[in-house]
Amino acid sequence: MRVREYHAARWSEPIIHELTSPGERGFIPPEAEEKIRARVGEASELVPASMRRREKPGLPELSQAQVLRHYLRLSQMTLGMELGIDVGVGTCTMKYSPKVNEDLAQMIAEVHPEQPEETIQGLLQILYEFGDVFLREISGMNAFNFQPPGGSAGAYNNALMMRRYHQVHGEPWRDEIVTTIFSHPCDAACPATAGYKVLTLYPDSETGLPDTEALKEAVGPRTAGCFITNPEDTGIFNKQIDEWTGIVHDAGGLCSYDQANANAIMGVTRAREAGFDMCFFNLHKTFSSPHGSSGPGSAAIGVTEELEPYLPVPVIVKRRRRYHLDYERPLSIGRVRDFMGNVQAVVRSYAWCMALGAEGIREAAEVSMINNQYLSEKLRRIRGVSLPFGGRRLDQARWSLAKLKDETGVGVQEVNNRLVDYGVQSMFTSHHPWLVPEPFTPEPCETYSKADIDYWVEALETVIEEAYADPELVKAAPHRSSNHNVADGGFDDPARWAMSWRAYQRKRGDER
Numbered sequence: 001m002r003v004r005e006y007h008a009a010r011w012s013e014p015i016i017h018e019l020t021s022p023g024e025r026g027f028i029p030p031e032a033e034e035k036i037r038a039r040v041g042e043a044s045e046l047v048p049a050s051m052r053r054r055e056k057p058g059l060p061e062l063s064q065a066q067v068l069r070h071y072l073r074l075s076q077m078t079l080g081m082e083l084g085i086d087v088g089v090g091t092c093t094m095k096y097s098p099k100v101n102e103d104l105a106q107m108i109a110e111v112h113p114e115q116p117e118e119t120i121q122g123l124l125q126i127l128y129e130f131g132d133v134f135l136r137e138i139s140g141m142n143a144f145n146f147q148p149p150g151g152s153a154g155a156y157n158n159a160l161m162m163r164r165y166h167q168v169h170g171e172p173w174r175d176e177i178v179t180t181i182f183s184h185p186c187d188a189a190c191p192a193t194a195g196y197k198v199l200t201l202y203p204d205s206e207t208g209l210p211d212t213e214a215l216k217e218a219v220g221p222r223t224a225g226c227f228i229t230n231p232e233d234t235g236i237f238n239k240q241i242d243e244w245t246g247i248v249h250d251a252g253g254l255c256s257y258d259q260a261n262a263n264a265i266m267g268v269t270r271a272r273e274a275g276f277d278m279c280f281f282n283l284h285k286t287f288s289s290p291h292g293s294s295g296p297g298s299a300a301i302g303v304t305e306e307l308e309p310y311l312p313v314p315v316i317v318k319r320r321r322r323y324h325l326d327y328e329r330p331l332s333i334g335r336v337r338d339f340m341g342n343v344q345a346v347v348r349s350y351a352w353c354m355a356l357g358a359e360g361i362r363e364a365a366e367v368s369m370i371n372n373q374y375l376s377e378k379l380r381r382i383r384g385v386s387l388p389f390g391g392r393r394l395d396q397a398r399w400s401l402a403k404l405k406d407e408t409g410v411g412v413q414e415v416n417n418r419l420v421d422y423g424v425q426s427m428f429t430s431h432h433p434w435l436v437p438e439p440f441t442p443e444p445c446e447t448y449s450k451a452d453i454d455y456w457v458e459a460l461e462t463v464i465e466e467a468y469a470d471p472e473l474v475k476a477a478p479h480r481s482s483n484h485n486v487a488d489g490g491f492d493d494p495a496r497w498a499m500s501w502r503a504y505q506r507k508r509g510d511e512r
Contacts, residue, residue: 090441140272154299245275
């Protein structure tokens, strides 16, 4: 198999506000007829005076053709997941999302979030059944809520419910959370944001997992609970996880399972049998809704019956044959997001599960594991590549290019930049700190074919051979991307961030 040559388009495209031309219009809405205006009044009168704008918003003014050209140019400069093979974007499960599910999600685009519930019974049924049937069976949890917009928000919600539980049970002094260094960073950051002290366990040099004795030493009367990812972000599955949850329970704590990426274990293992009290799934990973982090994503948080009263409101309940939004839950942590969350992400995931059924969901997990075993065998043969801690993984593994770095001076960031020249998305490395040196974490989930995996390995092997033959070629990459100079220092410099047009103008010093 030969790697493809790729070259991105390059447009010196200004941001859309800089393209504005006063007076340009793409569409001019018709004026309402006088008799209609007389009957319903002016739209502005429906907005309280205190909320009305004093001035019109400074929106860009462009024709339809200008808008179309602008966004098509930007799309040509982007190596998106539907153009290349993104096996390398591990822990994110960038699986293919069937396009028919997009059509289904669009069917509810016009539903108003404040419609009376009797007019959206079908939509409420989808939300209720997805949690009460599919996710309940997959996890063993008793009830689900879809308000959090992403995995970190799901972990934060679980931290809030954990805190409320201990307050209600008269133990507010429980202020410590135990996690592991190779769990997702949100499992430490979110409890810390909720006010907890976080105790982080580190792995031994052989298994890549913390010793069970270390957990026993960490828990005590102040333990509120444990937040853990399993498999961890290295891909290592903790086979003693039920023993771990038992140790935390014996200390009086609760256990939260980070299942943001459950691609290899759905239909195989369940949170309930592992002893967890709560969990969350990322619907925009495992359940095929397109990945959107805390934007168009959705984290489904699930709890046992004992913790069900603490779920955010509203909770969708079924009474007789009708579905209702239940706000009357005095122990709830309250509303954490507008209305019912990112409902379209739930509809996509519901459609995906309905199409697969129970056997298909189990098969998706098995194919993911088979794909990863195949990928692993091929990666082991490439010089400069190693797998810290050894052993088998499920559907992702954190590999290392430390040997390549030592022998050529080329590290994973340079390899990433060069991969783009072959039409392959950069690989996910690792959350900092890099305890695994020069890491990369591929994940060939069930939607990738053998040919996809073969091509991805061929591209990686080509870049590594280039690094041994001509290190400077790789260090200077990318050569065929829309941007030949990758400078990411600004991501760590708040002085250079601009989250709005007005902030951008201030940074440039030309605000008018």
